[in-house]
Amino acid sequence: MKLLKVTCLPLVLFFVILMSTGCKKDQLVVNEEKQYSQVDHVSSNAYDGGWGLTLQPDGVADVIPGGDIIYRGTYKISGSKIKVKTEQNSGSYTFEIISETEIKEKESGILLRSK
Numbered sequence: 001m002k003l004l005k006v007t008c009l010p011l012v013l014f015f016v017i018l019m020s021t022g023c024k025k026d027q028l029v030v031n032e033e034k035q036y037s038q039v040d041h042v043s044s045n046a047y048d049g050g051w052g053l054t055l056q057p058d059g060v061a062d063v064i065p066g067g068d069i070i071y072r073g074t075y076k077i078s079g080s081k082i083k084v085k086t087e088q089n090s091g092s093y094t095f096e097i098i099s100e101t102e103i104k105e106k107e108s109g110i111l112l113r114s115k
Contacts, residue, residue, distance in 0.1 A: 027100075030077070034055045035052070036103055037112060037115060038050035038112055039111045039112065039113050048066065049067065051064060051110050052112070053082075053103070060075075061074060061075040065105075083095075093107075094107070100114075101113055101114045
């Protein structure tokens with residue numbers, strides 16, 4: 001029984017270290033303004049600019065949820081998610097980070113790419 005404890009301890013420690021270093025950190029760092037716009041958007045009129053998101057380094061975000069109205073708010077990045085909170089409209093938007101250049105709006109599934 002003692003031999004089993006001695007051989008299992010290094011394995012347990014190895015897996016604990018592996019799990020702690022394998023945890024995802026924030027996938028996106030905003031050191032300068034980042035602008036994302038809807039991929040392959042076809043405008044139906046002069047006021048339809050598609051989806052857009054601008055992130056500022058100070059935590060300020062501008063969201064255009066289709067159309068031409070910009071909602072100002074704040075954002076937080078946690079792992080592979082960007083959560084934007086605004087006082088207007090529904091109050092919050094969630095984006096999934098696909099890569100450094102692509103994000104997807106969670107509710108609509110619309111893909112946005114950085115300019």
